[in-house]
Amino acid sequence: MTLRRPPLPRLLLDNVSCMRNAQQILRHVNVSLHDGGALVLSGTNGSGKSTFLRMLAGFSRPSAGQILWNGHDVTQSGIFQQYKLQLNWLSLKDAVKEKFTVLDNVQWFELLEGKQGKSLPALELMGLGRLAKDKARMLSMGQRKKLQLARLLAIDRPIWLLDEPSVALDDDGVKLLEYIIAEHRKKGGIVIVATHLPIQIEDAMVLRLPPRFPRRMTSVDLLGRADIL
């Protein structure tokens, strides 16, 4: 009888800690995600959800531990180049160009990705098909969020990092978000969502970050306080 090794997790956080502005935000986090997996980061304002996502996106490094993609440390430069091409990042800054049409705002990202043909179907799925030719400045906040979600679908990368994806969406919009997340996972995609709002994601791991409290000022803070210098 041959013993098969279990498959490596696609993404593994191995005892990861993270600092921001000289304060510890995450301590010794261990998470393993296989294809089709989902992780929900919850917690109060300022608890570190966005910091966690930024670290996964490579904007900062863990202060301890490792983030492994297919078993490789993502902070190694050769690996990082490949890893970042797996990521689809939805942030609170929507990067919507108001003078461009709604369609151009999605198609531009798709073209940068070397892809074509998915932007209009993605906008239609998100209920923005009829606004495709309108200038993006005409969109409401919820519609702008749907435009961002259409970009996720058009770019179509495997690991979604979503920072507060349901903010500004109405109930039907949230259901649509939950639907596209479920469909992405069915195709083997991984989804990591930071949110303080309820969201239905089947079998998702939930990591609740503890609240953070005001702390003593650091030298970094003091340098930024002109009033006390």
Ligand SMILES: Nc1ncnc2c1ncn2[C@@H]1O[C@H](COP(=O)(O)OP(=O)(O)OP(=O)(O)O)[C@@H](O)[C@H]1O
């Ligand atoms: N640009 C920054 N520079 C330094 N510190 C920051 C910066 N942005 C946030 N922080 C600090 O990092 C900590 C975590 O913030 P973060 O934005 O990750 O929290 P969050 O859980 O995403 O909050 P929210 O629910 O309000 O979006 C907070 O204490 C915050 O003050």
